Amino acid sequence: MDNMDDTVNSDQLHDTIAVAALVYGVDPSEMIEIGGFESYVYEYTKNNQSFILKIIHRERRTKLMLLAEVDYINYLAEHGIPVSRCIPTIDGQLVYKVAQFYFVSYEKAKGEKVSEEDWVPPLFVQLGDIVGRMHRLAEAFTPSNPSFVRIQWHEEPRLQHFSKLLQGQPAVITYGQEVLKQLHAFPVTSQNYGLIHYDCHRGNYFVADGQITLFDFDDMQYNWYVNDIAVILYYVIKGNQTAQNSHDMGEFFSYFLAGYTRHRTLEREELERIPTFLKLRQFLLYIAISEKQAEGQLTERMKLTLDRIRNEIERDEEIIDINLLF
Numbered sequence: 001m002d003n004m005d006d007t008v009n010s011d012q013l014h015d016t017i018a019v020a021a022l023v024y025g026v027d028p029s030e031m032i033e034i035g036g037f038e039s040y041v042y043e044y045t046k047n048n049q050s051f052i053l054k055i056i057h058r059e060r061r062t063k064l065m066l067l068a069e070v071d072y073i074n075y076l077a078e079h080g081i082p083v084s085r086c087i088p089t090i091d092g093q094l095v096y097k098v099a100q101f102y103f104v105s106y107e108k109a110k111g112e113k114v115s116e117e118d119w120v121p122p123l124f125v126q127l128g129d130i131v132g133r134m135h136r137l138a139e140a141f142t143p144s145n146p147s148f149v150r151i152q153w154h155e156e157p158r159l160q161h162f163s164k165l166l167q168g169q170p171a172v173i174t175y176g177q178e179v180l181k182q183l184h185a186f187p188v189t190s191q192n193y194g195l196i197h198y199d200c201h202r203g204n205y206f207v208a209d210g211q212i213t214l215f216d217f218d219d220m221q222y223n224w225y226v227n228d229i230a231v232i233l234y235y236v237i238k239g240n241q242t243a244q245n246s247h248d249m250g251e252f253f254s255y256f257l258a259g260y261t262r263h264r265t266l267e268r269e270e271l272e273r274i275p276t277f278l279k280l281r282q283f284l285l286y287i288a289i290s291e292k293q294a295e296g297q298l299t300e301r302m303k304l305t306l307d308r309i310r311n312e313i314e315r316d317e318e319i320i321d322i323n324l325l326f
Contacts, residue, residue, distance in 0.1 A: 003113075005286060010078065011134065012099070013055075013085055014042065015107065016098060016099065016101055017031050017054060017055075018220045020042075020053055020055065020096075020098075020103050021044075021097045022105065023089040023091070023096055024046070024051070024053065024089055024103075025043070025046065025090045026045075026046050026106055027085070027273075030044040030045055030046070030292060031043075031053065032044065033043050038056060039054040039056045039057075039060070039218070040054070040055040041053070041054055041055075042055070043108065050105070050106075050108035051087065051105050051106065051108055052084070052105065052106045052107075052108050052109075052215075052222025053103060053105045053109060054103070054104045054105070054106075054218075055101050055102075055103060056101065056102045057091055057100060057101060058097075058101065059100075060101060061102065061195060063102060064097045064148060064149065065149070065150060065151075066102055066104055067094065067145070067148050067215050068097050068143060068148035068149055068150050069086075069104075069150070069218070069220060070086040070094045070095060070104060071143055071144050071145070071148050072141065072143075072195060073085065073086050073288070074086055075137070075141060075144075075261055076134060079133075080216070081130060081134055081135075081137065081293045082130065082211065082213045082214060083213065083214050083215065083217075084106040084107050084108065084214070084215040085106065085107050086104060086106050088105075089103070091106075094123065095276060098165070101227065104196075105147065106215065109205065109206040109212070109213035109214075109215050110206060110208040110209025111201070111206035111207045111209070111212075111213065111324055112206055112207065112208070112214055113206060114202040114205070114206075115205050115207075118207045118210070118247065119202075121208070121251070121255045122210065123207070124210070124251075124252050124255035124259070125255050125256070125259040126210075126211075126212055126259060127200075127205075127212060127232070127256060127259065128256035128257060128260035128261075129195075129259035129260065129262055129263070130212060130214060130259075131200065131228060131229065131232070131256075131259075131260055132259060132260035132261065132262060132263035133160065133263050133266050134196075134197065134228075135141065135194070135196070135225045135228070135263070135264050136263045138194040138195045138196070138225070139190065139191065140196055141194070141195060146233075146269065150195065150221045150222060150256045151220065151222070152221065152222045152223075153178060153183070153221060153223040153227070153274055154180075154183075154184070155222075156184075156219075156221070156284070156318045158284055158287045158288065158291075159176075159180065159284075162176055162287050163289065164211050164291055165287065166287070166290060166296065166308050169278070169310070171313060171314050172280075172283075172310060172313050172314075174312045175279070176283045176287075178278050178280045179283055182276045183276065183280065185275075187274060188224075188282060189199060190225055191265075192225060192226070192270060193222065193223065193224050193225065194222060194225065195220055195222060196220065196221065196222075196223045196224075196225060196227060196228035197214070197217055197219070197220055197228055198219040198220055198221055198223060198231060199216060199218070199219040199226060199231060200214065200228060200231060200232050201231070201232065201234075201235035202235070202240055204216040224265065224270075224274060224277070225264070225270075225322050226270040226271070226277065227277045227280070228275060229256075229260070230277030230278050230279055230280075230281060231260050231277075231322065232275045233249075233253065233257070233274065233278065234278050234281040234282070234313050234319070237249060237278075237319060237320060238247060238254055238282075238319075239302050245265065249324055250324045251322070252322060253325065265325065266271050268326070272322070272325075274320065274322075275309075275318065275319065275320055275322055278319040278320055281321065282309055282312070282313075282319060285309065286304070286306065286310070286313075288311045289305055289306045289309075290306065293306065298303060302318070306309055
């Protein structure tokens, strides 16, 4: 959710895209901008196959962090997880540096965004199955190079300086401090903690013929596995999904767990921590939108979300009825 460097001008970007086209072996006219909140994102076609290019500013990620992401994605792909595999430049580099930018390219996921017609129990089971397999594989994962590391949850930049950003909002600051205090008390073991996707909402997977392909591992970090599940639940409850009431939410979760527990057992204690992880996601979202507000980039939709979250925090509303998790 970070911003791209505002000092990058169109000429620099034009030149950067020309270099990207060269190193991936396509004509610059093939590079079609498709947006992106945290990076410049382009789509291009080569040999009748579609690919995604991310242009990432060096202030956002180090080369080692990007190599860690690529290493893990391709490990998952090699073990049968349906993810958008990273592809190299024509001279074999998975992360390519030019000026202040890094390039990373991926196979484009098959299919389209999840439609309401797709959003049915078999998909919930499949999503749980994929996340369960990912977490099982994460337990066994060793980076191919020990310097390929991602951050631990508590190193998240947004959790370092929020008191200054949220000055004049004591209730929100106290809320965040209380959530962090609870998290620091949670046990960390090799069974409950490892690399997670950490942004597995339905904007980050496509569906083709009922089959999911997962992408955008940009937020991946070392965290509790159950927090990956909490993020999914957060966007089912608050996002675009159609869990309009507690029955829908309970139905989604029971089907999701049916898929997940094929591969990993979830202890009751882990499930009991989900409400705290939901609060963490809500708090991080509030910080991210507050950053936009501080930069004068607040959209009307963002403002509504900010107001909603602040009201929920001030009223100390629970995000989920914990009984739905059992």
